[in-house]
Amino acid sequence: MQTEPILAIRGVSKTYASGHQALKSVDLDIAKGEIFALLGPNGAGKTTLISIVCGIVTPTTGTITVAGRDAQVDYRYARSVIGLVPQELSTDAFESVIATVRFSRGLFGKKRDDAYLEQVLRDLSLWDKRDAKLLELSGGMKRRVLIAKALSHEPDILFLDEPTAGVDVSLRRDMWRLVHRLRERGVTIILTTHYIEEAEEMADRVGVINKGELLLVERKAELMKKLGKRQMEIALSEPMTAVPPELAEWDLALIDEGHKLRYVFDAQAERTGIPSLLRRLADMGVAFKDLDTSKSSLEDIFVDLVEERAA
Numbered sequence: 138m139q140t141e142p143i144l145a146i147r148g149v150s151k152t153y154a155s156g157h158q159a160l161k162s163v164d165l166d167i168a169k170g171e172i173f174a175l176l177g178p179n180g181a182g183k184t185t186l187i188s189i190v191c192g193i194v195t196p197t198t199g200t201i202t203v204a205g206r207d208a209q210v211d212y213r214y215a216r217s218v219i220g221l222v223p224q225e226l227s228t229d230a231f232e233s234v235i236a237t238v239r240f241s242r243g244l245f246g247k248k249r250d251d252a253y254l255e256q257v258l259r260d261l262s263l264w265d266k267r268d269a270k271l272l273e274l275s276g277g278m279k280r281r282v283l284i285a286k287a288l289s290h291e292p293d294i295l296f297l298d299e300p301t302a303g304v305d306v307s308l309r310r311d312m313w314r315l316v317h318r319l320r321e322r323g324v325t326i327i328l329t330t331h332y333i334e335e336a337e338e339m340a341d342r343v344g345v346i347n348k349g350e351l352l353l354v355e356r357k358a359e360l361m362k363k364l365g366k367r368q369m370e371i372a373l374s375e376p377m378t379a380v381p382p383e384l385a386e387w388d389l390a391l392i393d394e395g396h397k398l399r400y401v402f403d404a405q406a407e408r409t410g411i412p413s414l415l416r417r418l419a420d421m422g423v424a425f426k427d428l429d430t431s432k433s434s435l436e437d438i439f440v441d442l443v444e445e446r447a448a
């Protein structure tokens with residue numbers, strides 16, 4: 138990375154008082170203006186990592202540098218640059234939307250700026266609801282209020298923890314649009330998600346985390362190249378113990394305890410190699426019951442990675 142990262146995470150680990158190790162020495166640099174998606178299954182450690190960066194949870198080891206300053210030493214500064222959209226709303230249900238957002242801004246010692254807050258509420262389609270009490274809002278609207286609160290103090294880095302879990306398609310789209318608009322203004326965005334499609338849609342880079350370990354960090358474009366692959370699974374009538382040497386010219390793997398052959402090929406290639414492979418199998422007298430072709434997605438890459446490490 139050419140310029141200094143806006144966020145640098147070094148050797149960060151976390152063992153909770155219960156003895157559970159939620160994070161194992163995570164290193165990660167985030168560039169200014171980047172949209173980074175942290176992808177991982179339940180319990181992977183995503184919320185723990187975000188909470189550490191936001192100063193809510195103390196790391197067991199490691200350092201965090203936010204805009205060049207140590208986040209644990211200069212925690213006030215770190216908090217003022219960061220906006221966090223948590224998974225759940227914990228705020229006074231009897232307050233109005235506008236009062237809640239104004240109050241959040243005030244907490245950061247920022248001067249009242251109604252024009253800015255109006256823009257935030259308009260961006261989130263909340264302006265018409267500005268005088269509604271929080272308890273009168275739908276779940277999706279409450280989600281939007283969470284984002285408005287996190288943006289109220291004009292943060293440079295926005296963390297979105299599972300921004301679209303359980304929300305409808307229209308809110309998801311609004312959220313994606315908002316994220317892109319914020320990036321245009323130079324805001325750095327880090328989101329956690331279970332949804333591969335969300336990472337595909339929004340992120341510049343994707344990090345895959347599982348069991349507290351960052352397994353992969355890659356530009357989305359690189360991952361998308363891998364998405365250009367297709368695969369064919371051949372269900373064999375008789376299981377095999379190894380891929381026969383006669384089939385060495387194809388990229389084959391034996392899966393399902395030898396009951397299936399998986400052939401990965403480039404979907405864009407003129408010759409996929411499928412007809413010749415099937416001919417060769419027939420010549421060898423290898424019988425099969427079924428053929429199934431599918432696109433290998435970010436999801437497969439993710440599952441493969443997670444399973445590989447679990448093995």
Ligand SMILES: Nc1ncnc2c1ncn2[C@@H]1O[C@H](COP(=O)(O)OP(=O)(O)OP(=O)(O)O)[C@@H](O)[C@H]1O
Nearest residue numbers: 153155157159177178179180181182183184185186
């Ligand atoms: N305060 C705590 N005390 C003990 N263990 C905890 C605590 N908070 C989280 N954990 C454990 O740490 C692990 C990581 O949790 P974390 O919430 O960071 O995962 P996550 O990736 O955000 O999961 P999800 O997608 O379900 O939100 C889990 O096994 C969780 O049970």
